[in-house]
Amino acid sequence: MLILGISGSPRPEKVSGTYRLVRRVLEATGLNYELVSLRKKHIGGCIACLGCAKDNVCKVEDDLAALREKIVTADAYVIGAPNYYSGLNALTHAFLERWFQFRHQEGNLLWGKLAVAVGVGGTQGHFPADDLERFLAYNFIETVAKVSAQGAASCYTCGYGDTCKVGIPYLLGGQEGQKFTEETIPDVEKDPACLQAAEEAGRLLAKRLTQGHDRNAVTARMQQAMMAKFSESA
C-alpha cells in the first residue's frame, strides 16, 4: 500500500503551507507514503495533441514523464494546491491536466482510487480543494475528504503588506499600518482546527483503504455521479 502525496506549491517546502499540510495528512494515515513537491518542476499543461489516445501515455517530454509511474502505481493520493485567484495555481492545474492521458478507452489505471484534497490560501483554501475534487472525478477517483486552510500569504513578508491596498492583510482587515509578527502571521501549523481536519482526513483515508476498498464499486459510483453531472450541464 503506497499513498502518493503531491504538493503543488512553488514555494520552498519549509514555508509552504500546502506542502506541510499534505505531509500532515500523509503522516496521519499511518501507511507508507511518498511526498513529491512540484516546486521547480517544469510541467506544462495538456496540449491536446492526442498522442496519448492509443496507449494512455503522454508524449510531451517534461518533468511529468518521470512522475507517471508513481501516479499509476499509487493506491491513493493526497494532493494539495495553493489558492491563486480563487482556484488552483497554474502548476497544479498543468499537472492535473496531463492526467488526460489516463482518460482514453478502457484506460482504467486510476479508476476507483481514493484521494484527499488539500487547499491552502491567504484567506482560505476551499476553492483549490474543490477544484482538485473536480479534476480527480474525471478519472473516477473519489475524494474522501477535503482539507481547507488559511496559510501565510506572501503579503506578510513582501515588505509592503502593512500599507498595500490590494494585499491580503488589508483586504481581510481593512486596516492600514498593521504590524506583523511571527505570532500574528497565519500558518497552517498554528491552526488547531486545520491540523485536526488534516489528522481526520488522513485517518479516514487509511480506514477506507484498509477496510475492504472495492475499486470497482467506487468506479461505478463515480461514473454514475459524472453521468449525472454531464446530464445537468448538457
Ligand SMILES: Cc1cc2nc3c(=O)[nH]c(=O)nc-3n(C[C@H](O)[C@H](O)[C@H](O)COP(=O)(O)O)c2cc1C
Ligand atoms: C499569484 C498569487 C495569487 C494568489 N491569489 C490568492 C487568492 O485569490 N486567494 C487567496 O486566498 N490567496 C491567494 N494567494 C495567496 C496564497 O494562496 C497563499 O500565500 C498560500 O498560503 C500559498 O500556499 P503555499 O504556502 O503552500 O505556497 C495568492 C498568491 C499568489 C502568489
